[in-house]
Amino acid sequence: MNITIIGSGYVGLVTGACLAELGNHVFCLDVDQAKIDILNSGGVPIYEPGLKEMISRNVEAGRIQFSTDIKASVEHGEIQFIAVGTPPDEDGSADLKYVLAAAKNIAKYMTSFKVVIDKSTVPVGTALRVSHLIRTELDAKGLVDLNFSVISNPEFLKEGAAVEDFMRPDRIVVGSDEDEAGLYARELVRKLYAPFNRHHERTYYMDVKSAELTKYAANAMLATRISFMNELANLADIVGADIEAVRQGIGSDSRIGYGFLYAGTGYGGSCFPKDVQALSNTANEHQLDLRILRAVEDVNNLQKGILVNKIIKQFGEDLNGRTFAIWGLAFKPNTDDMREAPSRVIISELVRRGAMIVAHDPVASEEAMRSLRLDFVDAPELLNRITMVEKPMLAIPDADALIIVTEWKAFRSPDFELLKQQLKTPIIFDGRNLFEPSVMSEHGFNYQGIGRHN
Structure with a gap:
């Protein structure tokens, strides 16, 4: 599959590298040119055991690339992962400006069906906001018949063991709508994650809001x-x-x-x-x-x-x-x-x-x-x-x-x-x-x- 990862930070790099390791062709986007330069020169801007070696292996195999070209990133992947930061705002709420900016860029350049996956940790209701933004942008361009689906697929990665966690997950949570586009998107995601379910089913399908809440509930319980x-x-x-x-x-x-x-x-x-x-x-x-x-x-x-x-x-x-x-x-x-x-x-x-x-x-x-x-x-x-x-x-x-x-x-x-x-x-x-x-x-x-x- 052709996969785009928007955001080459901790979650984005681990997700991109691991999906490339499974044979997918991954386009990792970031607006930070310095970070992309580090990645294209063979470096990794974060420390995570096993990540640098995995990235190097997949760069050499031609399965992963890094760029700041937003248009090319949207054109590349039918599946678009949003894996940008959601830092705390002044009141403690999650700041969604990077998530919404990513969604707006997808709408700006998309010309065919896209599955937009919220990988970032986001509050309940974010997928609805992302969907509304994309629909508004497409309608404004006259693309009223161009469809898409927004899915919630939160990450459950422990720093220091993230590569292992991704490749051998306890569970994969997928939240999607029940309409035609949502069911099609769910099937694409099912195929994407099929390698993780060979021995037993690890994927839990639910509605979008429940998936968004699951991530916060898990971290709150551990804390x-x-x-x-x-x-x-x-x-x-x-x-x-x-x-x-x-x-x-x-x-x-x-x-x-x-x-x-x-x-x-x-x-x-x-x-x-x-x-x-x-x-x-x-x-x-x-x-x-x-x-x-x-x-x-x-x-x-x-x-x-x-x-x-x-x-x-x-x-x-x-x-x-x-x-x-x-x-x-x-x-x-x-x-x-x-x-x-x-x-x-x-x-x-x-x-x-x-x-x-x-x-x-x-x-x-x-x-x-x-x-x-x-x-x-x-x-x-x-x-x-x-x-x-x-x-x-x-x-x-x-x-x-x-x-x-x-x-x-x-x-x-x-x-x-x-x-x-x-x-x-x-x-x-x-x-x-x-x-x-x-x-x-x-x-x-x-x-x-x-x-x-x-």
Whole structure:
């Protein structure tokens, strides 16, 4: 099939590369010439395991191309994926200007039937808006008989495992209309996703609004589990319980399961924060207060400061003369995504209290500095207090404590004796509970995890 992907960001690139891997001919469009230049020179503007190799393989095979030519992109694909960003607006709602701009461009250049697929995360009712816009544009050009169909096909990709998630999906959600055009479009999408359904049916067909809501509901549920466990972890700290034992105790219940029950410093990234806000905003527009989601967001915002609170309790409010080593900056492992990353809150709080920071992340250091420049736009001189190093142990010498913020596998088995020798004081603030408190005590560390009772 000839497929067009509008938007060559995270979702667009993964979708395009994976569909090309299955033998489709994919045209990836983006209005950012610099991004297209990177892709055409063999680079990839984001870090995602396996993505660069997959793109290179399909470029060489002639199954994927990258361009800023909007007209050519519309002409190329009978199926047009809209995979552009939907950043939060000032009120927390999803900003749909890029989605609607993409739809307008499709209407401007289309001369034959198109299936328009909303891959972007969008609020309920977006497909209807897209459909109305395209119909209005076509009618204005006198193309009243030119038909199309808008489908909702949300993505369910975990950063750091997106290629695997796309190629081996838990489910594929397709929302379409029941009219003639919608049924034809559904059949095209069925053929497109047939390779994923060879062993068993993974596709769930439903109406468009239900598909749009499914995406937000999934992320809101996962965010709720995280905030729930973080609140329990804070209680465990106070009463002397071990949140890891609690996690195993409740996770063994088949009705609950183990996924997303790990306590930590809160969630971040491009999805959970904005999707929880957007879902709440949609409810507010209909005079409904989603109180659970409001609490989820409040808990998460407080949790990002939990390590700072532990550090202040240990060292006091004034951190002048103190140096802290930080392992992990990205909001999760296997990505360089710094959006809403807890490390940004931690670094900002510590530096503004006078501390020096020496930090390491396997892939996110450069992106972290770009993000931190925004966080310190009011006091850019404070950036001089932050140093990035290329290896974890280079952050350690003479640090007053080690702070672990992201659970990269490379951090799981350090040389504890060398770590203890090089730290000024043998203190570890573990925001991801990588280590066992009893083992840390045996090594002579003052170990402070999240809800871990020693």
